[in-house]
Amino acid sequence: MIPVKFDYLAPTSVEEALAALGEHGDDAKILAGGQSLLPVLRMRLNAPEVVIDLNGISSLRGIRDDGDAIVIGAMTTHHDVRDHELVKEHALLLAKAAAEVADSQIRHRGTFGGALAHADPAGDLGAPALALGAQFVVQGPGGSRTVEADDFFVDLFETAIGDDEILTEVRIPKHTGWGAHYEKFVRVAHQWPIVAVAVTVKGSIDEARVGLTNMGSTPLRARATEAALAGASATEDGVRAAAEQAAEGTNPPSDLNGAADYRQHLARVLTGRAVLKAAGAA
């Protein structure tokens, strides 16, 4: 289908984009890579009067070192996140998860910030960002503020970004030398996961961080499993016992791809696999 007619704005600075957002309010929609927005417009699930394209704002693109964190611009593509040396060195989990997003064409257009702002519970980047304790920098008319990962994902397709704000960059605390694995379960290649598990571990195992994809309306941490893994040795039996708690506190959907209890089973099995791979024990 053809989208409803809209005006197209192409600002070249964040300030210009914010001014346009302020002027048009609810009638406006931000465009990043368009890989989620354009299907929504074409299906006429949303009909903004104005589309504000961020692609002309070069300051929103790129990855830099900032001491104890790396900083990823919102308009950086999945392809660039996957391949960047700073990401591989300090946030390996993100590089591995970005490699699992859709297919090569979508990874070259879709953006890190767009995927996180879209907040699809089946999106591959929310759980790794949560597990790594990402900090989300959003800019609005009153300036910038930082939202901690635990507060960013509010509900299904809903984040802490205000209607008059833009996600500008994401700070990822360095996890240098941590092992990592993203275990994604799909029935069809290049698709959203039925369930996925994002794991990063320090040593074997001093500390573990486990994020769950598609196990509720937002990405979740498997905190009981994390607690059970802290200080544990990465033996198959020990890891699988800790992974038995991975579905605690989750509320996954039931749909054509699987019932909720099947997803909870998957979360336990995939967590065991992911932890063993992250710890280099599989």
Ligand SMILES: Cc1cc2nc3c(=O)[nH]c(=O)nc-3n(C[C@H](O)[C@H](O)[C@H](O)COP(=O)(O)OP(=O)(O)OC[C@H]3O[C@@H](n4cnc5c(N)ncnc54)[C@H](O)[C@@H]3O)c2cc1C
């Ligand atoms: C066929 C197909 C398969 C896919 N498979 C997967 C998959 O396996 N895993 C996966 O994770 N994703 C998948 N995706 C989605 C893809 O990752 C998109 O890149 C992503 O969801 C949205 O990023 P985008 O840059 O394209 O954002 P857009 O589509 O441009 O925007 C998405 C939403 O976020 C808002 N937004 C964007 N940027 C900002 C910002 N900086 N500040 C505030 N709001 C903003 C927009 O207004 C819009 O509401 C798939 C998409 C397609 C079309």
